[in-house]
Amino acid sequence: MAGQVCIAIRDVYKRYKSAQEDSLSDVSLDIMQSDVFGLLGPNGAGKTTLISILCGIIPVSSGEVQFFNNGAPYSNGERKSRIGFVPQEYAFYQELTPRQNLDYFGAMYNLPKKKLEARREHLLEVLGLEKAADKKVGTFSGGMKRRVNLAIGIIHEPDILFLDEPTVGVDVQSRNAIIRYLQQINQAGTTIVYTSHHMSEAEEFCKNIALIDHGRVIAAGGLQHLKSVHDAGSLQTLFINLTGEEYRD
Amino acid sequence: MFKLYASLRKELLLLINDKVGLALMFLMPLLLVFIITIIQDSAYKMVNENQIPLLVVNHDNGKEGNKLVELLTKSGLFKIDAQDAIPQESLKSELLSRGKMIALYIPATFSAGLESNAEDVSTILMDDLGLERDTAAREKVSMPKLSFYNDPVLQENYSYSVMSVIQSYMSVIENSLMIDRMYANMDIAERSAKLKDKMISNRVGIDQIVARNNNSTAIPNSTQHNVPAWTIFAMFFMVVSLGSNIVKERINGSFLRLKTMPTTFMVVMFSKMAVYVVVAALQVALTFSMGVWILPKLGLPKLSVPDNIVATIAVIFISSMAAVSYALMIGSFAKTEQQANGFGAISIIIFGAIGGILVPTFVMPGFMQFFSNFSPLHWCLEGFYVLFLKGGSWQDLRTVFAFLGIFIVFCQLGTYFKLRLERII
Numbered sequence: 016m017a018g019q020v021c022i023a024i025r026d027v028y029k030r031y032k033s034a035q036e037d038s039l040s041d042v043s044l045d046i047m048q049s050d051v052f053g054l055l056g057p058n059g060a061g062k063t064t065l066i067s068i069l070c071g072i073i074p075v076s077s078g079e080v081q082f083f084n085n086g087a088p089y090s091n092g093e094r095k096s097r098i099g100f101v102p103q104e105y106a107f108y109q110e111l112t113p114r115q116n117l118d119y120f121g122a123m124y125n126l127p128k129k130k131l132e133a134r135r136e137h138l139l140e141v142l143g144l145e146k147a148a149d150k151k152v153g154t155f156s157g158g159m160k161r162r163v164n165l166a167i168g169i170i171h172e173p174d175i176l177f178l179d180e181p182t183v184g185v186d187v188q189s190r191n192a193i194i195r196y197l198q199q200i201n202q203a204g205t206t207i208v209y210t211s212h213h214m215s216e217a218e219e220f221c222k223n224i225a226l227i228d229h230g231r232v233i234a235a236g237g238l239q240h241l242k243s244v245h246d247a248g249s250l251q252t253l254f255i256n257l258t259g260e261e262y263r264d
Numbered sequence: 265m266f267k268l269y270a271s272l273r274k275e276l277l278l279l280i281n282d283k284v285g286l287a288l289m290f291l292m293p294l295l296l297v298f299i300i301t302i303i304q305d306s307a308y309k310m311v312n313e314n315q316i317p318l319l320v321v322n323h324d325n326g327k328e329g330n331k332l333v334e335l336l337t338k339s340g341l342f343k344i345d346a347q348d349a350i351p352q353e354s355l356k357s358e359l360l361s362r363g364k365m366i367a368l369y370i371p372a373t374f375s376a377g378l379e380s381n382a383e384d385v386s387t388i389l390m391d392d393l394g395l396e397r398d399t400a401a402r403e404k405v406s407m408p409k410l411s412f413y414n415d416p417v418l419q420e421n422y423s424y425s426v427m428s429v430i431q432s433y434m435s436v437i438e439n440s441l442m443i444d445r446m447y448a449n450m451d452i453a454e455r456s457a458k459l460k461d462k463m464i465s466n467r468v469g470i471d472q473i474v475a476r477n478n479n480s481t482a483i484p485n486s487t488q489h490n491v492p493a494w495t496i497f498a499m500f501f502m503v504v505s506l507g508s509n510i511v512k513e514r515i516n517g518s519f520l521r522l523k524t525m526p527t528t529f530m531v532v533m534f535s536k537m538a539v540y541v542v543v544a545a546l547q548v549a550l551t552f553s554m555g556v557w558i559l560p561k562l563g564l565p566k567l568s569v570p571d572n573i574v575a576t577i578a579v580i581f582i583s584s585m586a587a588v589s590y591a592l593m594i595g596s597f598a599k600t601e602q603q604a605n606g607f608g609a610i611s612i613i614i615f616g617a618i619g620g621i622l623v624p625t626f627v628m629p630g631f632m633q634f635f636s637n638f639s640p641l642h643w644c645l646e647g648f649y650v651l652f653l654k655g656g657s658w659q660d661l662r663t664v665f666a667f668l669g670i671f672i673v674f675c676q677l678g679t680y681f682k683l684r685l686e687r688i689i
Contacts, residue, residue, distance in 0.1 A: 070523075070524045071523065071524060072520050072523050072524060072687065073687055092526060095524065095525060095526040096526045098524065100521060100524040102517045102520065102521060104516055104517040105516060105517075106516055106517030106518050106520065106521040107516070107518060107521075108274070108278060108518065109516075110277070110278055110281040110282070111274070111277055111278070111281070115274070115277055118270060118273075119270050119271070119273070119274040120521075120525070121270075122266055122267050122269075122270030122271070123267060123270070123271075123522060123525045123526075123527045124525055124526065124527075125267070125526055125527075127266075128266060151281070167521075
């Protein structure tokens with residue numbers, strides 16, 4: 016249900032072992048249910064660290080992250096079943112076919128065999144992978160691999176989906192297919208948390224954003240609201256205005 | 265259960281798709297067993313079954329030289345190549361040019377020297393016994409020396425063995441001459457035969473007994489060594505397939521992705537171990553079948569399977585667990601696939617060399633025998649030796665299980681802590 020907080024991030028700090036500085040510092044955000052929330056920032060800003068914390072891959076140094084479903088907090092076990100994660104890397108088996116990959120990861124999400132088969136065939140169809148479903152993923156183009164990566168992350172119909180640069184390095188057709196499908200599942204109620212360097216894509220896709228730089232949230236809120244407050248005609252202008260024009264390595 | 269099934273299926277599919285890994289795990293041991301067994305079997309036969317080629321140059325002016333050659337021929341140990349026309353000075357070059365490993369030179373004064381020595385011994389004995397003897401002065405000839413030539417590549421202990429054989433035949437000739445001379449001096453020469461027979465035939469015999477714990481008839485031979493040895497080597501070579509799989513899954517984020525899922529990492533690791541333990545069992549089945557059914561058809565010794573099947577299965581299991589655990593650890597520590605493959609393969613070759621796979625540990629110098637204790641392949645091989653060659657029981661396998669158990673725990677803990685450090689577990 017829209018309007019209710021889905022993820023509450025409170026005073027989160029993260030410093031990696033042997034690091035001199037915090038990767039995340041005093042991060043507090045509310046992500047609403049059924050939102051498409053963009054975590055944007057230059058390279059090294061802390062976006063991937065924050066997504067990794069939200070997915071439970073790394074722990075916070077201090078602070079708290081809570082997940083809610085219609086106002087009720089998720090239990091730990093429930094949370095893992097209800098979130099989906101699409102990493103920036105091709106995190107699957109290139110020696111296997113899309114069908115075999117989906118079978119494996121679907122089973123890891125505890126999907127019953129029948130439901131898994133139905134979801135697998137549905138995703139292969141809607142993401143345009145049907146014809147290549149029995150070919151090894153290693154032979155695929157970048158766009159096809161991105162679609163396989165996405166299919167694995169949503170095989171179990173998650174309530175919350177985390178996407179780390181889901182369209183990096185893909186052609187326009189694949190990007191359109193991915194964004195179109197993400198919009199569909201968002202309309203069906205899935206909350207999406209998304210990072211990208213494509214400002215035009217983020218502007219088209221996101222409802223709310225948080226701009227992160229040097230591990231801190233420098234602006235957060237509705238996209239249109241932020242543009243008008245900072246007198247920026249586009250997200251790209253807003254981004255440059257707030258993060259500067261220096262190179263980030 | 266469905267998770268476990270899916271995980272096992274995934275591992276199996278990854279394995280089937282790894283053609284290089286499969287070839288290394290299944291074709292390599294067959295080829296190694298086949299080639300090395302044939303090579304080593306020829307070496308065994310050269311010592312045990314074939315006659316030793318011996319070039320003999322007999323320049324003796326008497327009959328004792330011929331007698332020695334006759335005795336050596338009758339022994340059946342040597343294949344004599346008599347080349348009396350060769351002068352002693354050119355014997356070295358002749359030996360090398362004829363491709364012979366050893367040669368024996370009998371000098372011209374061989375018989376005369378032996379007879380002179382026999383006369384001296386007989387004289388001393390007659391004088392000590394106060395018996396009359398022929399006092400006519402005889403020409404003294406010093407004791408002759410045989411010359412034994414050997415190719416420098418021939419192992420020293422092999423040369424000593426051949427010289428010992430020649431020495432023992434020389435004793436027969438010398439004793440015979442002394443008895444003949446004494447009996448002749450006592451004018452009873454015709455009665456010497458009985459004493460000579462008694463002295464030659466009634467010597468202390470030596471029974472050779474192979475130390476085994478049961479009545480196993482398995483004889484140490486090239487097959488009994490090579491089949492288990494190269495099977496173990498191939499088992500550990502799974503590091504190339506399994507190790508690089510782990511590296512790939514760590515690097516491409518599959519492991520981290522699994523961390524976001526409602527599953528335990530134990531399922532993943534258990535599946536990997538289960539599939540590769542089965543692979544190891546198949547490797548054993550394949551190479552052992554070759555040892556039992558194919559090698560004998562090629563004229564090689566047949567593999568004798570141990571009587572204690574349960575202990576054999578236990579040794580196969582713990583050996584495969586050691587190999588799997590090592591591969592998991594290498595896969596967890598390597599930063600790239602190239603590192604895992606390179607370090608994994610080279611470390612297995614080194615472990616194999618110091619562990620007695622290439623040459624048995626007992627021929628190694630003392631300090632290398634000490635280092636062999638640090639090779640897991642040594643303990644796996646020891647387990648098979650206890651079963652195959654010593655007919656060992658569970659009691660004898662305790663040390664093997666203890667050392668391999670420690671190795672497995674060490675590798676598993678190494679893997680666990682490395683994956684913990686990377687926040688995968």
